[in-house]
Amino acid sequence: MKRAVDIPKKSHSVIFQNFFALTKTYFRNLSEAKLSGKKDYLIVFDVLLWLFFPVCVIVLPVIDIFLILFSPGLHLFRPLFKAGWKYALISAIGVTLAVSVITQYVFFIYSYQFQAFDLYLEAEPRRFIQVELENIHIDPSYHQYNTLDNIARYAVDWVDMSDRVPQRDLFFKRPLFTESYDPINDETTLPNMPLYGSDVKLRYFVENNIEYGYAAESDNEAIALMTRSFYEHTDIRNGSIISIYAPISLVKDDSLDVPSAQTTVNVTGITILDELPNYNVVGSSVGISLEHLLGLEDSAALFSRWIPAANILIDIAVTYGQASAYEILFYDLSMIDSFQIDTEITNLKTIGIELKEWYQTLGGINNARINSYLVDLMESFKDEYGLYQTFMFSFLAPIMALTIILTVYAANLVRKKRDRQLTILTERGSNRREIGSYLALESLIVGGAALLAGIFLGTPIASLLTRSSGFLRFSNTSSPLQIELSSVIVAIIGSVGAILLIQIFNTITLLRKRNIEDYGKVEKSLPRFYKYFIDIIFLIMAGTVWIVYRLPILSVYKEDTARFIGIPGTILMIFGVILFCQRFLPLFSRLLIKLTTKLKMDISSLSVREIDRYQKSFVRSSIILSLSFSLVVASIVVPFTYQEYNLNSAYYDLGSDIMIRNFPVDNHALKASIENITNVEVTSIGHLVNLDNVQGDLALTYSVFLVDPIAYNKTAYFRDDFSKFKFVDLINELNASNYEQPLSVLGQEDELAAYGINSWEDKPITYRAYNESMRPILGTPYWNENITLRIMDTFKYWPVLVNEILTTNVRSQVFHFVAPINFLDYVQLAPFELIDYLFVKVTDGASISEVADEISRLGLGFIYDVDREVFVRPDSARSSILYSAINSTLIMAFTINAIILALFATIQLIDKSKEIATMKAIGISYRQLMKYYLSVYVSLLVFTTIVGLIVGYVASTMLMAILAINRTIPPYSMAFPIGQIALVLSILFVTALVGAAIPTISSSKQEIGTELRQSA
16 A cells, blocks of 8 residues: 655645745735726726735635645545445444534524523513602602602613613502492492502503593592403492592401591592503513503502692591602613623612612612512523523433434444554554544544534424424424524534544544454453443442532522532433443343243343343443433423422412402402302412511511411312321311410421420410501501410411421521411401402313403402413423423434444444354344344343333432422422333334344345455
8 A cells, every 4th residue: 555655745835835925925915006097907806816815814824734634644535435434424423413412402592592581571561670669758749759750860870771771650659448339239348449649651641541531630639540340340430529548457447437547539530451551661562561560459549640649648647648659660671681691680780779779868768679570580580491491401411421422332333343444554554643644534524524414403403392392292382493693603613512522532542553463352341441430430429419419508509509510410320320230231131141041042042142242332332222211211200290390389379270369358249250150169268467577687577378267178279298287187277276266376397396386385476566546656557566376286388378498597587377367356457468369269170271361351460370370381481491301302312222223233233244144054044033133132122221210210300309499399299100101112112123123134134145245
């Protein structure tokens, strides 16, 4: 064979000389060029010439580097590539799959991230920052209105974010109620009717949408805002003069006979809330409903201009003209970069801090509170979608490892043939530089082809993933594939990095020194890395990392902890368990040998002996197959468990099928209307009240959930693991104490245990009481009152009530209690401190969302149902990102399993061509050959399936712990859909077996002469 000539070696010096000459000529022409007086075509020629020289300046060094690297092996390329292109193709399969995986995940993640924030906004209409100025005196003057509004403007200008806050609105609110007659149900009710005062844009919006009547102008005039249902159940009309009352205690009736707690208002116009368009907001294409803007949780309200509304407020003497003012700052959502969410959150928090300081400094208002709904929204977005991306990465990492291992595995399969070629070259005089140059050129060609093929293959899969709506279902249309230049760049960079890593490893491996005597050795042992106990090291590292991950101190950094500690720990554990299980493959094969021998299955027994004979090759195949089987098990178990967890969490948050917040509990006709709706089985009323007590630096809150025990028992969602006592027993105790023991409660066991309080013990508490009758005496309606609670029994979790349990090292301690409704008879509170609920139980089998829609037609706004609270549902944004990871894992697992055994069978059959030909020559039948070669693959698949089930269980448990890191209440339990796992694993088993059967059948049908030529 010819050796490399010297001409290519000297070519780089010639190119550098030409490069120097070109550069010198370029700069001389550039400095001496005179375009004036030249013809147009000569000017064009000069311009093109100037453009040509910079291209040469860039291209020539690149060509030079290529020649330096590849010229020594150019003479080897044609004969070697022609002889071994099939082996190069086999090596390229894994590289192509790696590029495909990177492409599909990058395109999907970036495409989803571009749209995710907009999708998330659909669930939260309060897209603003709110400054709440509690209990300030409202002056009937525009000076106060302008002053309060300008303070917000100054604060935003100070932090140079006026372009991000294009619109502001200011209004005040005072909780009031009125007396109304319901002509349909022939009863008198006391509905809440808070008073709002505002001006400018918000005032114009309300006045321009009056349904009946005209705008209010005088001091005692107002517009009534009400739902259509409220309008039909009240006698309030435009022109009506109504009495409005300020609540002086928890019982509304107490205010009716107190002249200082009431005044009269002339209703000049009526606006129907149900039929209002959204309030237009700069920076948002969808606007906001007036109910969400005003925080209107009732079915009716009074609205007037700032000065008339202030005068109405002053007319109610017990209010002392005090109300809460709200400055709304709308953030320009179009300026939010969902890829820089931390920066956006920092900007919003900066605005909030400045607002509070400016109101304290310029306005002298010390009780300014920032309700950062938009900050909460973005932090929730960051946590939730960061968690979903973490979940995606937790599947991406093993899949990437799987494809890289596949690449190395494919290279190892053909390495014997490649080693033979390169050994012969070495024996004939070729040096390592020439061989390395050839391998580098081959890697460049194979890598370039794999890059193009991988991107071409990954793009349609990414498009398919965006449509993921369930387990191997693709009907989601909420987030179509959106490819941006940034995602293309990241995909290319990631793919090139993976290609370089893989190809450099393969090239270095093939360049090792070799002798012709090394060829043909059979190592009857496990791969070399088992000598260093890599599996044990992985298991120890995984256990250590997982212990660190579970440390309570890291719970503050949940997302980062999951991504940088939890996922690496999971991956280490997966590979550690898989590698450890492979130690049992030889033992498994020996057991099969004994079994098949005992059953007189001689051919199968002879076939299975191949596993023990070629341990290294079979263990490598087993590792990849076990990993793919385990990922498939995890991809089935994790979403199934998460769906159950998601559904249980929704039920826990709502407490029943449907929950109506701020329900007017004294409106018995409305409650009866809901109960008469088809498929409504039963309803129950509940209340939630927080009894506050501040003692120095320690803030104590006694959160009490009040229920009607008999009715609540029929509507409540309550699992057995929520308490060590049966739910029926707890309810019976509440019901008994309702009549026998005042202030009897059930308590949260961990919180009580931290203070050494047991069942049937008394707990004295102090809380802030409210009654307007105390204002003349104390100067304020608030005072501290002492009561004693009797702890009947305990619970661990309680729906709606317990969302977090804090027992140590906290300055804000919360105690959770459940009590019967008559608890309200022994405490003094303001009506607005009480949150009222109506829980609705839907008939089994009926659509919960449809019943909720029926209820919403009655004019109730804050209705929550389980169907809509479940995040992972068909066509939801969240299901797309969850199931995309799952479906991608399944697709890649099926593909890789088929490829693995197809490659393994192909190479083994090529290596054993002479053996096959010999067996055919002595009369072995086609059927016996098939049985001989497929038995070993079936045995391998059985072993890897068992290992996959074991590792899949471990992986599923750890992945669910990562996925549920943001929420630990209520606890989840692992769910294993045995039927689905068995079905998918069977399909995967058959797919892999078909992959092995195809080359086996092809080889078994070949002529003896062809096989002898292959073995040569």
